[in-house]
Amino acid sequence: xxxxxxxxxxxxxxxxxxxxxxxxxxxxxxxxxxxxxxxxxxxxxxxxxxxxxxxxxxxxxxxxxxxxxxxxxxxxxxxxxxxxxxxxxxxxxxxxxxxxxxxxxxxxxxxx
Numbered sequence: 109x110x111x112x113x114x115x116x117x118x119x120x121x122x123x124x125x126x127x128x129x130x131x132x133x134x135x136x137x138x139x140x141x142x143x144x145x146x147x148x149x150x151x152x153x154x155x156x157x158x159x160x161x162x163x164x165x166x167x168x169x170x171x172x173x174x175x176x177x178x179x180x181x182x183x184x185x186x187x188x189x190x191x192x193x194x195x196x197x198x199x200x201x202x203x204x205x206x207x208x209x210x211x212x213x214x215x216x217x218x219x220x
Contacts, residue, residue, distance in 0.1 A: 110169065112138055113205040120144050120208055131201050135161060135170075135194035146208060152195035157184035159194040166204035170197045185211045 109128045112135060116124040121144050129138040136159045139146045147158035154176050163170065167190055177196045184191060186209040194206070 110199055110201055111203045112199065113165075113203065114139070114144065115164065115205065115207045117208040118210075120146055129199060131199055133199050135159075135192070135197045135199065135204070135206060137195075138199065139194065146194060148195060150195075154180055154193060154196050157181065157193065160184040160186070161192055161194045161197070161206045161208055162186075162188050163190045163192055163197070164205040164207055166202055169200040169202035169204050171200070185209060 109130055111126045111128050113126045114121050114124055116122060125144070127138055127142050134152070136146060136148055136152055140148070149158040150156040152159070157180055160181070170192065173192065174196070177193050180193060181187060181191055
């Protein structure tokens with residue numbers, strides 16, 4: 109089983125962590141299953157950008173990006189060339205390293 113290495117994030121994963129998860133799992137599902145409460149306002153249907161992550165290593169191990177994800181990512185805060193929506197990035201057989209951006213665009217959270 110491959111590992112997902114999550115770089116330290118002040119709110120979600122202060123010390124960083126490596127998770128061993130089954131291939132075929134989305135990054136978002138893997139984080140949530142391991143008590144890392146990444147935002148996912150659209151309930152993982154590729155309709156927002158709150159689960160945006162930056163893939164620092166292992167991009168080739170992830171599923172190909174589809175057009176809907178590309179279109180949605182244009183709205184993400186802190187977009188980088190290796191950005192993905194974690195709900196759409198399905199893990200293959202190789203290890204992946206991700207960074208959760210400091211901010212996300214979450215209208216529900218911003219209004220409270």
